[in-house]
Amino acid sequence: xxxxxxxxxxxxRAAEAKKKTRSGNRSGSAEKIIAVSPxxxxxxxxxxSMAPRANSLDGKTIYLVDATHFDGSETLLLKIQAWFQQNMxxxxxxxxxxxxxxxxxxxxxxxxxxxxxxATVMAIGH
Amino acid sequence: MEKMGVPAIPMCTVAYKELxxxxxxxxxxxxxxxxxxxxxxxxxTPDELAAYIVNPDPASGIQIMKEIVDDLTRPxxxxxxxxxxxxxxxxxxxxxxxxxDNLQELFMTNGMTDYMPIIIPTEEKxxxxxxxxSHSPDEVLRTPVQGVGYTSARxxxxxxxxxxxxxxxxxxxxxxxxxxxMASVGxxxxxxxxxxxxxxxxxNGPIRDKLNMNYGLGALGPFAHSNATIGRTWTLMGKNLSNxxxxxxxxxxxxxxxxxxxxxxxxxxxxxxxxxxLHVQFGFKAEESVVSLFLGPDIRQGHGARGxxxxxxxxxxxxxxxxxxxxxxxxxxxxxxxLVAQRLVAQGYDNKQKLAAYVYNNTKRKVKDFKESxxxxxxxxxxxxxxxxxYATWYKMPDDAEIPFFISEKQIxxxxxxxxxxxxxxxxxxxxLRSESIDKWM
Numbered sequence: 001x002x003x004x005x006x007x008x009x010x011x012x013r014a015a016e017a018k019k020k021t022r023s024g025n026r027s028g029s030a031e032k033i034i035a036v037s038p039x040x041x042x043x044x045x046x047x048x049s050m051a052p053r054a055n056s057l058d059g060k061t062i063y064l065v066d067a068t069h070f071d072g073s074e075t076l077l078l079k080i081q082a083w084f085q086q087n088m089x090x091x092x093x094x095x096x097x098x099x100x101x102x103x104x105x106x107x108x109x110x111x112x113x114x115x116x117x118x119a120t121v122m123a124i125g126h
Numbered sequence: 127m128e129k130m131g132v133p134a135i136p137m138c139t140v141a142y143k144e145l146x147x148x149x150x151x152x153x154x155x156x157x158x159x160x161x162x163x164x165x166x167x168x169x170x171t172p173d174e175l176a177a178y179i180v181n182p183d184p185a186s187g188i189q190i191m192k193e194i195v196d197d198l199t200r201p202x203x204x205x206x207x208x209x210x211x212x213x214x215x216x217x218x219x220x221x222x223x224x225x226x227d228n229l230q231e232l233f234m235t236n237g238m239t240d241y242m243p244i245i246i247p248t249e250e251k252x253x254x255x256x257x258x259x260s261h262s263p264d265e266v267l268r269t270p271v272q273g274v275g276y277t278s279a280r281x282x283x284x285x286x287x288x289x290x291x292x293x294x295x296x297x298x299x300x301x302x303x304x305x306x307x308m309a310s311v312g313x314x315x316x317x318x319x320x321x322x323x324x325x326x327x328x329x330n331g332p333i334r335d336k337l338n339m340n341y342g343l344g345a346l347g348p349f350a351h352s353n354a355t356i357g358r359t360w361t362l363m364g365k366n367l368s369n370x371x372x373x374x375x376x377x378x379x380x381x382x383x384x385x386x387x388x389x390x391x392x393x394x395x396x397x398x399x400x401x402x403x404l405h406v407q408f409g410f411k412a413e414e415s416v417v418s419l420f421l422g423p424d425i426r427q428g429h430g431a432r433g434x435x436x437x438x439x440x441x442x443x444x445x446x447x448x449x450x451x452x453x454x455x456x457x458x459x460x461x462x463x464x465l466v467a468q469r470l471v472a473q474g475y476d477n478k479q480k481l482a483a484y485v486y487n488n489t490k491r492k493v494k495d496f497k498e499s500x501x502x503x504x505x506x507x508x509x510x511x512x513x514x515x516x517y518a519t520w521y522k523m524p525d526d527a528e529i530p531f532f533i534s535e536k537q538i539x540x541x542x543x544x545x546x547x548x549x550x551x552x553x554x555x556x557x558x559l560r561s562e563s564i565d566k567w568m
Contacts, residue, residue: 033223035220040368041287042369046209050202
């Protein structure tokens with residue numbers, strides 16, 4: 001290839017492209033076509049009623065759960081715990097760390113909360 | 127917890143407001159009472175975090191502690207008590223009739239492409255693609271499920287829907303079995319994590335030559351139609367079949383990843399490799415065609431390794447050095463030019479397992495460095511608390527003790543390709559996800 005001007009190749013390519021356009025390149029064509037959707041199928045959504053609320057937190061227990069272990073989430077929840085102790089001492093708070101990495105389930109903790117708590121505040125990130 | 131009858135307040139930073147609300151809606155509680163702090167929480171001092179909770183939620187404008195108390199005591203509205211099943215559509219089954227240019231624009235503006243021109247998937251082209259497999263177009267590869275997986279709702283898809291995406295990427299019908307084998311893995315392209323992790327695809331077996339895949343000069347570059355389009359399909363399938371590419375919703379990668387355009391579609395040079403091919407290591411027969419998927423943060427050139435200019439080249443040391451700067455736990459896939467593999471054989475590595483053992487034994491770090499590494503605080507420490515090894519033991523060791531960088535030698539894989547124009551390698555910081563037979567999808 002050494003010694004040949006690149007222009008030789010460019011001219012050949014241009015001629016080839018011209019030929020292709022004449023023989024039915026559809027780009028820019030006014031012809032109308034139908035395209036099939038590439039989308040998958042989303043699942044239906046099951047709606048759930050939220051849990052009923054009490055009209056006061058007096059005498060209630062609230063679990064403060066670090067669900068992700070992300071930097072700062074435990075400190076934030078401990079600050080919330082301190083706020084309750086100072087401003088609403090009639091509310092009992094319990095701090096817990098969810099077991100496992102952030103995406104893992106912790107049915108044991110959920111059962112403990114269900115058995116012992118009125119409500120939970122969960123730090124889910126970031 | 128709300129489903130169990132316990133009032134619950136999820137808290138996250140306002141940067142995830144949309145994602146959080148969409149996730150709650152997909153999981154069946156579109157009116158879930160969420161509280162948002164300013165962003166970020168990470169890196170803030172205890173005093174700054176104490177100030178967060180007595181200042182307004184940036185989304186609602188209500189003081190955060192007042193909002194928490196109110197959300198736990200305010201009676202439910204009619205909308206919050208709704209139950210039942212709500213069907214969801216992904217949009218129309220077809221688009222047009224319209225011109226090719228207008229459809230090209232429509233697909234792009236509706237987030238169905240990678241922002242490069244596509245082949246418009248007409249019924250005729252999809253039918254032609256379906257001729258590339260003996261499987262029924264209606265065969266389901268994945269069933270839609272609510273509320274599971276990284277993106278909360280897992281979309282379903284069948285062979286025909288995969289074919290539409292293969293057409294868009296520019297695949298020929300003979301490539302289709304590779305694409306179906308990839309789709310059968312279940313988890314598709316575009317990993318939604320903030321880490322911007324990406325994928326690599328490795329093809330082994332006779333199909334590489336049938337499809338003219340490039341495993342020689344420029345193997346990882348844009349020099350073969352089959353490598354280019356098969357790799358591209360992985361991302362289009364993620365976007366369209368799994369809905370994984372919605373920015374700020376199902377995709378949160380802070381910087382994104384260039385690998386997502388083609389997913390580093392590699393064909394192994396089995397002829398010039400001195401070792402057994404990757405798929406044989408994973409238990410497949412040599413004469414079988416197989417696709418293997420890898421997932422992790424990045425791929426980097428080996429030129430940066432300590433000793434890269436030393437003579438004679440000690441590639442075992444160079445690979446180990448490169449591994450030391452990867453995200454520990456995310457695995458390694460070393461992509462070696464045949465010249466590198468041959469040199470390693472001359473060093474005494476007559477199989478990949480010996481080399482993996484060397485790398486495993488020569489990539490160490492201090493316990494303190496492990497504890498301060500990226501995945502450790504929020505992913506590995508919780509596992510240690512559950513007693514999962516080796517993390518439980520590592521967390522009990524003194525900070526200056528030395529521990530292996532990888533969990534096992536099996537996390538270290540090798541694949542051979544390249545044109546032998548020079549002895550270079552690249553290192554993918556990626557774990558093996560799964561391997562699937564392509565022959566099953568012929």
